[in-house]
């Protein structure tokens with residue numbers, strides 16, 4: 001019989017195989033049970049990735065608000081481009097000249113070059129391209145932000161309770177609080193930086209459990225540069241009262257990463273959603289392109305630091321999709337077709353998958369919390385039995 005088990009599992013099991021059982025065990029049904037357990041261990045896929053050989057010691061969760069699968073997998077969308085250029089020839093538009101190419105692969109790489117040519121090629125994988133037979137969708141029925149973020153962070157939809165974007169404390173414990181407790185971390189070691197102010201209420205059930213900096217909130221830091229940015233955020237207004245520019249959120253998160261070395265970091269970027277509501281397709285694409293730069297800056301830093309290099313898993317996703325055509329792309333709601341579809345990317349030293357998922361099982365937004373925990377070898381479902389299960393394929397051999 002051939003066995004696909006990897007060497008680390010055998011390292012653990014070999015001494016057990018050499019062990020001589022007592023007379024009682026040799027002659028009892030316990031021996032059969034013992035044999036079955038060994039067989040189970042040997043056949044159990046994915047044990048290697050999260051067992052003794054697990055490399056992840058830190059996790060980073062990143063969300064990009066309301067980024068559609070269409071742009072994520074196909075770059076600039078010609079249908080929308082035509083509708084926003086109106087009477088002018090589309091080929092003459094600056095957006096066409098900057099972002100258009102003949103294939104979806106080329107277009108998305110023009111929009112997010114680091115994400116596609118480095119992260120997805122060499123370090124991770126992404127699910128959700130329905131054109132390739134991979135679907136990721138919400139389990140909440142609302143298809144807007146608070147229910148989406150809560151589903152990501154609690155591993156469960158609560159449609160009857162979480163049904164607005166109001167500033168109401170999340171009544172359910174989040175994975176960030178769970179990880180702080182399980183890993184016995186101080187508050188700055190579990191930190192969330194968000195462009196949208198409501199994240200202050202979404203990210204934790206018990207206020208002040210973790211470090212949260214959200215919306216137009218000052219960020220205190222010893223560096224004069226960061227103190228200046230903290231001031232400037234109030235002088236560079238956005239068109240929206242509750243969402244600051246992502247550059248501040250990103251810079252504060254990076255400063256926190258350097259100063260406090262959190263083991264759990266959540267970076268929640270927001271501009272992509274608000275520019276889409278304003279039907280500024282140019283700004284949506286520019287925000288995505290800037291986000292790609294933030295990814296590369298974050299990644300470069302992680303590679304320079306001993307705590308993070310080769311020991312950090314990233315999960316990147318979105319809170320909801322949006323409408324699919326030139327009429328609906330700016331919006332998202334329970335009745336808008338397309339807004340239920342999202343995407344999830346996994347970048348981890350414990351995952352061998354690379355590139356796009358194809359012809360695979362449907363994933364759900366409620367699986368993100370348990371997957372984050374499993375990267376760290378923790379079982380979220382043990383205490384949150386209704387939350388989605390970890391995405392097991394991430395941890396299996398490709």
Ligand SMILES: [Zn+2]
Nearest residue numbers: 066273277332
């Ligand atoms: Zn929105």
